[in-house]
Amino acid sequence: MRMLLIHSDYLEYEVKDKALKNPEPISDERKKDRLDEVLAVFISVEKVDESNPEEVVEKAVAEIEDVVKQVKAERVFVYPFAHLSSELASPSVALEILQKIEEKLKEKGYEVKRAPFGYYKAFKLSCKGHPLAELSRTIVPEEGVSK
Numbered sequence: 001m002r003m004l005l006i007h008s009d010y011l012e013y014e015v016k017d018k019a020l021k022n023p024e025p026i027s028d029e030r031k032k033d034r035l036d037e038v039l040a041v042f043i044s045v046e047k048v049d050e051s052n053p054e055e056v057v058e059k060a061v062a063e064i065e066d067v068v069k070q071v072k073a074e075r076v077f078v079y080p081f082a083h084l085s086s087e088l089a090s091p092s093v094a095l096e097i098l099q100k101i102e103e104k105l106k107e108k109g110y111e112v113k114r115a116p117f118g119y120y121k122a123f124k125l126s127c128k129g130h131p132l133a134e135l136s137r138t139i140v141p142e143e144g145v146s147k
């Protein structure tokens with residue numbers, strides 16, 4: 001999994017078109033959305049993640065929480081982003097992992113939104129520009145260790 005984390009004044013998106021034959025079904029209110037004072041987390045789920053999705057979710061949540069605390073972000077935007085890797089996981093596995101990341105962060109008490117999966121989206125982002133405002137993380141499951 002590859003993550004690009006941008007501490008932002010805001011992130012807003014608008015769904016434009018389907019990018020997959022069967023994108024995630026979404027309600028009207030999720031066609032456009034915005035969060036202010038947010039840690040935007042752009043995530044490419046990778047093929048290697050399919051060997052242990054649970055472990056990858058756990059590690060991703062830990063990394064996101066670590067950055068949230070460092071930058072003192074007030075909320076998190078999980079953003080599916082298929083452009084950080086050339087070894088992408090299947091859409092079904094990727095969506096499941098992204099939904100689990102959202103769920104676990106909410107369980108920890110964070111205010112979280114997740115941008116719709118399987119669409120082309122317009123987005124606006126205002127990066128805060130401080131030294132920790134732009135970070136990347138790579139997460140891989142342990143070799144052959146399955147729970």
Ligand SMILES: NCC(=O)N[C@H]1[C@@H](O)[C@H](n2cnc3c(N)ncnc32)O[C@@H]1CO
Binds near residue numbers: 019045089090094
């Ligand atoms: N910018 C627009 C876009 O990326 N659209 C992507 C993601 O929303 C989603 N997607 C598909 N596979 C993946 C994956 N492995 N990881 C993350 N997202 C994925 O499906 C769209 C087409 O690839």
